[in-house]
Amino acid sequence: MSEHEHESDIERQSEDRQHDATDREVLRNGHNEERAQVAGESLVEINGLTKTYDPDGAAVTAVEDLDLSIGDNEFVTVLGPSGCGKSTLMECIAGYLEPTEGEVLVEGEHVEEPDPSRGVVFQSNRLFPWKTIGQNARFGPQMRNAVDDERIQELLDETGLTGFEDSYPHELSGGMQQRAELVRLLANDPAIMLMDEPFSGLDAMTKELMQEMLLDIWEQEDRTVLFITHDLEEAIFLADRVVVMTARPGEIKDVIDVDLDRPRDASMFTSEAFNEHQEHANDLIHDEAERAMEQKEAESKGA
Amino acid sequence: MSTRDRLFEIDRGRLLGREVPLPPRGVRWATSVLGFLALWWAAVEFGFWGFDNFVGPIETLEPIYGYLLGEPLASGSRTIYVHAAYSTFRVVAGVSVAALLAIPLGLLIGTSTKWERYLFPGLESLRPIPPVAWVPASILLFPIVDVVGFSINTAVLFVVFIGAFFPILVNTTEGVRTLDDEFRRAAESLGASNWQTFRHVIFPAALPSILTGVSLGIGLGWITVVAAEIVSGNYGLGYITYQAFRLLDPTTVAVGMVTIGALGYASSTIVQRVANYATPWSDLEVNT
Numbered sequence: 001m002s003e004h005e006h007e008s009d010i011e012r013q014s015e016d017r018q019h020d021a022t023d024r025e026v027l028r029n030g031h032n033e034e035r036a037q038v039a040g041e042s043l044v045e046i047n048g049l050t051k052t053y054d055p056d057g058a059a060v061t062a063v064e065d066l067d068l069s070i071g072d073n074e075f076v077t078v079l080g081p082s083g084c085g086k087s088t089l090m091e092c093i094a095g096y097l098e099p100t101e102g103e104v105l106v107e108g109e110h111v112e113e114p115d116p117s118r119g120v121v122f123q124s125n126r127l128f129p130w131k132t133i134g135q136n137a138r139f140g141p142q143m144r145n146a147v148d149d150e151r152i153q154e155l156l157d158e159t160g161l162t163g164f165e166d167s168y169p170h171e172l173s174g175g176m177q178q179r180a181e182l183v184r185l186l187a188n189d190p191a192i193m194l195m196d197e198p199f200s201g202l203d204a205m206t207k208e209l210m211q212e213m214l215l216d217i218w219e220q221e222d223r224t225v226l227f228i229t230h231d232l233e234e235a236i237f238l239a240d241r242v243v244v245m246t247a248r249p250g251e252i253k254d255v256i257d258v259d260l261d262r263p264r265d266a267s268m269f270t271s272e273a274f275n276e277h278q279e280h281a282n283d284l285i286h287d288e289a290e291r292a293m294e295q296k297e298a299e300s301k302g303a
Numbered sequence: 304m305s306t307r308d309r310l311f312e313i314d315r316g317r318l319l320g321r322e323v324p325l326p327p328r329g330v331r332w333a334t335s336v337l338g339f340l341a342l343w344w345a346a347v348e349f350g351f352w353g354f355d356n357f358v359g360p361i362e363t364l365e366p367i368y369g370y371l372l373g374e375p376l377a378s379g380s381r382t383i384y385v386h387a388a389y390s391t392f393r394v395v396a397g398v399s400v401a402a403l404l405a406i407p408l409g410l411l412i413g414t415s416t417k418w419e420r421y422l423f424p425g426l427e428s429l430r431p432i433p434p435v436a437w438v439p440a441s442i443l444l445f446p447i448v449d450v451v452g453f454s455i456n457t458a459v460l461f462v463v464f465i466g467a468f469f470p471i472l473v474n475t476t477e478g479v480r481t482l483d484d485e486f487r488r489a490a491e492s493l494g495a496s497n498w499q500t501f502r503h504v505i506f507p508a509a510l511p512s513i514l515t516g517v518s519l520g521i522g523l524g525w526i527t528v529v530a531a532e533i534v535s536g537n538y539g540l541g542y543i544t545y546q547a548f549r550l551l552d553p554t555t556v557a558v559g560m561v562t563i564g565a566l567g568y569a570s571s572t573i574v575q576r577v578a579n580y581a582t583p584w585s586d587l588e589v590n591t
Contacts, residue, residue, distance in 0.1 A: 119493070120489065122485050130584045
C-alpha cells in the first residue's frame with residue numbers, strides 16, 4: 001500500500017468514527033444503560049453478566065448484572081478501581097470463565113472457550129520465556145501451520161524488534177517485551193483484542209509511546225479493542241467509549257463518549273476537551289475508588 | 304534497619320562486589336580443591352580426633368598412581384576401572400530408568416487432578432522411606448542375574464532407582480504446578496490445542512525443574528549405590544571401600560572415597576552442562 005493510499009485510508013476511518021461519534025451524541029442524554037449499548041452493529045454482546053466466586057464458603061460477587069455491547073472496530077476502555085471485577089469481565093469474554101448468570105455473545109454466538117479470534121494481553125508479560133522473540137511471534141500461526149513470515153517481519157519492523165528475533169524475553173526491556181507480546185497477538189490476527197492493564201508495569205514515557213503505537217496499529221487495521229485500565233488518562237486517550245465501573249460488585253456506573261479527533265497523539269493530554277473528559281471521569285471514579293479501598297481494608301481486617 | 308536501607312545495602316554490596324575482579328575460573332577451582340586437601344592433610348598430620356588412624360592425601364597419591372596403572376585393589380583381582388565401571392553403570396542405569404518413569408508420571412500428576420488423586424497418596428506413602436532402608440528388602444526381592452557374562456545385581460539397581468525416582472517425580476510435578484495459569488490461557492487464546500499447550504508450554508516450563516530433579520537424582524544415585532554395594536555384591540566402589548576397611552587398609556579406603564567423589568562431581572557437572580544447554584532461557588543454577 002502506498003503512503004498516499006495509506007493516509008487517505010486513515011482519514012476515511014477517522015471520518016467514519018466522526019459519524020459514530022455523532023450517532024452517540026444522540027444517545028448522550030439517554031439513560032446509562034442505553035449508552036452501554038453501541039449504535040449500530042455490535043460485535044460483542046454481554047447480557048446480565050454475573051460472576052460469583054466461592055473460594056471458601058464466602059461468596060464474592062465480582063460482576064453483577066452487567067450489560068454491555070461493543071461495536072465492530074470500536075475501542076472501548078473499562079475504567080474502574082482495583083478489585084472491581086474488570087479482569088473478571090475480560091476473562092468471561094476471553095472464555096476462561098463461565099458466567100454464573102447471563103451470557104456473553106460474540107458475533108451472536110455464545111462464548112464457551114478461548115479462541116484465537118479473541119486475543120488476550122495480560123497485565124504481567126506472558127511471552128513464553130522458553131521461546132525466543134521470533135518463536136513467540138510465530139506461536140499463534142504456527143499452531144495452525146499457517147506462518148506468514150512476511151507479516152511477522154512487518155510487525156517486528158513496525159515495533160522496532162527486528163534484530164531481536166533470537167533473543168529470549170528476559171534479555172529485553174519491559175517496553176520491548178510488551179511490544180513483542182503485541183506482535184505475538186497481532187500475528188494471530190484476532191478480531192477482538194482483550195487487553196488487561198497491559199501497560200501498567202511500564203514507566204510513564206514508555207507507556208505513552210506504547211499507547212500511541214497501539215492506536216497507530218488499531219487505526220491501520222480493522223480490530224475491536226477492549227482495554228482494561230485503572231489509569232484515567234489512559235482510558236480517555238485511547239477510547240471511543242470509556243466504561244466506568246463501580247467498586248465490587250462490578251456494575252457499570254456510567255459510559256463516557258470520547259469525541260476527541262483521531263488520530264490522537266500525546267499533545268491532546270493538555271487539550272481542553274481532554275481535560276473536560278478527565279474531570280468528568282474523575283468525578284465518577286473518585287467515590288468508587290474510595291469504596292474499593294474501604295472494602296479492601298475491611299477484608300484485610302477480617303482476615 | 305528499614306527494608307529500604309537493607310535493599311540499598313544489598314545494592315551497594317553488589318556494586319562493591321563487582322569492583323573486585325574475580326580470579327580466573329581455573330584458579331578459583333584449584334584454590335577450593337587444594338584448600339580442602341590441605342585441611343585433610345593438616346587433620347592427619349596433627350592427629351585431630353581419630354585422624355591419626357587414617358591416611359593423608361599424599362600417602363594416597365602413590366597407590367592411586369599404581370591403581371590407575373591397573374593394579375588390583377584390596378587383595379582382589381579386579382582393577383579400579385572395573386569397580387568404577389560397575390558403580391557408574393549402576394548409577395546411570397538406575398537414574399535413567401527412574402527418569403523414564405518419574406518424568407511422565409510427574410507430568411501426569413501435575414496436569415491431571417484425576418490422576419493425582421489416584422497416584423499421589425500411594426507414592427507419597429513410599430517417599431519418606433530412605434532409599435538406604437530399601438537395601439535389605441531389595442536383596443530379598445531382586446536376584447543377581449547373568450547377562451552375557453556380566454553379573455548384574457538387580458537389587459543394587461533397584462535401590463539406586465528408588466533413590467533417584469522421588470526427587471525427579473517431585474520436581475517434575477512441582478515444575479508443572481508452579482506454572483502460572485496465564486501462560487496456559489495465553490496459549491489457548493493463541494489457538495493451541497491441549498496437546499500443543501502441553502508440548503509448547505507445560506513441558507518446557509517444567510523442564511528446568513525436571514532437570515533439577517535429575518541432577519538431585521544423580522547425586523542420590525551415588526549415595527545409594529555406595530550404600531547398596533557395601534551390603535551386597537562383589538563389585539563396585541562401595542564394595543571395595545568397605546572391603547578395604549575390613550582388611551585394615553585405610554589407604555584403599557581413601558582411594559575409594561576419592562574416586563567416588565571425583566565421579567560424583569563429574570556426573571553432576573555433566574548434568575549441569577546438559578541442563579544449561581537444554582534450557583538456554585533459564586538462569587536457574589542446577590545444583591546437586
